[in-house]
Amino acid sequence: xxxxxxxxxxxxxxxxxxxxxxxxxxxxxxxxxxxxxxxxxxxxxxxxxxxxxxxxxxxxxxxxxxxxxxxxxxxxxxxxxxxxxxxxxxxxxxxxxxxxxxxxxxxxxxxxxxxxxxxxxxxxxxxxxxxxxxxxxxxxxxxxxxxxxxxxxxxxxxxxxxxxxxxxxxxxxxxxxxxxxxxxxxxxxxxxxxxxxxxxxxxxxxxxxxxxxxxxxxxxxxxxxxxxxxxxxxxxxxxxxxxxxxxxxxxxxxxxxxxxxxxxxxxxxxxxxxxxxxxxxxxxxxxxxx
Numbered sequence: 462x463x464x465x466x467x468x469x470x471x472x473x474x475x476x477x478x479x480x481x482x483x484x485x486x487x488x489x490x491x492x493x494x495x496x497x498x499x500x501x502x503x504x505x506x507x508x509x510x511x512x513x514x515x516x517x518x519x520x521x522x523x524x525x526x527x528x529x530x531x532x533x534x535x536x537x538x539x540x541x542x543x544x545x546x547x548x549x550x551x552x553x554x555x556x557x558x559x560x561x562x563x564x565x566x567x568x569x570x571x572x573x574x575x576x577x578x579x580x581x582x583x584x585x586x587x588x589x590x591x592x593x594x595x596x597x598x599x600x601x602x603x604x605x606x607x608x609x610x611x612x613x614x615x616x617x618x619x620x621x622x623x624x625x626x627x628x629x630x631x632x633x634x635x636x637x638x639x640x641x642x643x644x645x646x647x648x649x650x651x652x653x654x655x656x657x658x659x660x661x662x663x664x665x666x667x668x669x670x671x672x673x674x675x676x677x678x679x680x681x682x683x684x685x686x687x688x689x690x691x692x693x694x695x696x697x698x699x700x701x702x703x704x705x706x707x708x709x710x711x712x713x714x715x716x717x718x719x720x721x722x723x724x725x726x727x728x729x730x731x732x733x734x735x736x737x738x739x740x741x742x743x744x745x746x747x748x749x750x751x
Contacts, residue, residue, distance in 0.1 A: 469599075469643045470674060473564055474528060480564045480646060480677050481526040481549060487557035488544060490518050518544045519701045522558070528645070531678040533692035533709050535716045541701040542681045546570055546648050549679065564677070565644035567593070569636065569652045578624035582615060582634055585623050589638045603641050610637040610663065633660065640667050647671060650681045665690070685713060685728050 474480050492514040519541045526532055534542045547553040548560050550568045575592070576585045586607060590600045608616050611633040618626060626634070636652060652664075668691060672678060682688050688695065688709060695712025697705040705715050710727065717725040 470645050470676065471643070472528065472645055476528050478563075479525040479527050480562070481679075482561040482563075483522055483524050483545075483549070483558070484561070485558035486522040486545070486548065486555050486560055487520045488518050488548065488553065489515050489556045491515055517701050519548075519555075519698075520557075522698075522703055524696065524703070524706055526677060526679065528677055529675045530694055531672060531692045532680070533688040533695045533712070534679065534681045534698065535683075535688065535695060535712060536698035536704075537720065540698045542698055543570070543650055545698065546650050546679060546681055550648055562646065564646050565594070565642075566646045566648055567639050567642040567644035569639050569647065569649040576623050576631070576635065579622055581620045582623055582626065583619040585634070586638055589635075590641065593639075593642050593644070595642065607634075607637045607641050610640075610667070612660070629657075629660075636664060636667075640671065646677045646679070648679045651683070685717075688713060689728065 522541075522545065534545065536542050544553065546568075547570060548555055549562060550566055550570060551562070552568075552570075575589055577588065580588065586604065587597070587600055591597070608619065611630070615626070615630050615634050615637075618630065623631065623634075632652065640647075647668075649668075668678075672691065678691060680688065680692055692709045695705070695707060695709040695716075696703065697712050697716045699719070704719075705712050707715075713727070714725045
């Protein structure tokens with residue numbers, strides 16, 4: 462049983478207006494290389510710390526995302542995908558430019574990171590949903606749906622400390638809580654790849670239900686099937702820079718051929734063609750990226 466799609470989404474923006482605007486975004490990180498200084502360096506060169514080497518994880522990134530768009534973010538590991546998602550979520554601050562988000566965000570990023578190990582599963586549900594602005598009454602209204610989605614093992618362990626949950630149980634509970642929120646924007650970072658086949662299918666059905674409500678999706682994934690199933694538009698990042706912003710098929714083709722050096726053959730199986738085409742038609746009638 463999947464969580465019924467909520468109908469309590471309240472938009473601040475009008476249809477056709479951008480909900481995410483990224484303007485010349487950039488962030489610089491330390492490389493993390495550390496070296497102990499010798500006594501000679503401290504005394505004769507008067508150096509008290511090692512030299513700090515940095516790199517730009519993202520540089521000169523600009524785009525807009527409108528209501529109802531489903532955008533897939535692709536690129537090799539270390540290309541800046543997760544960093545960009547965290548900056549849109551507001552958990553990282555840029556060194557250059559800005560990311561303006563005009564709607565509330567439901568972040569499916571590091572799902573287990575916001576839960577407290579010593580609290581029970583029940584207490585974590587109330588805490589996590591409450592921190593995202595959901596009232597106690599609304600949480601109680603959706604509590605059984607959340608637990609049903611998380612599965613019988615989680616239900617049997619609701620009053621057990623979260624630290625005793627298996628990693629699979631932690632992810633199930635995290636996904637169930639975050640997807641019960643009424644936020645218009647959904648940020649997803651690889652979490653659809655976790656769990657067994659039955660749980661992944663429940664996640665897919667839940668994502669379809671959220672998209673059918675016209676919510677905006679930003680999906681980071683290495684799965685061709687997931688990206689082509691859910692997304693109508695793609696952004697390709699490489700070395701912290703934007704290579705391409707186009708329809709999902711064109712972006713996937715550019716990325717895979719760049720990665721593999723051979724012509725890309727799209728997956729033959731399309732599990733959700735009708736839903737995908739419906740969303741593409743809806744997007745075409747709404748927000749346009751110039």
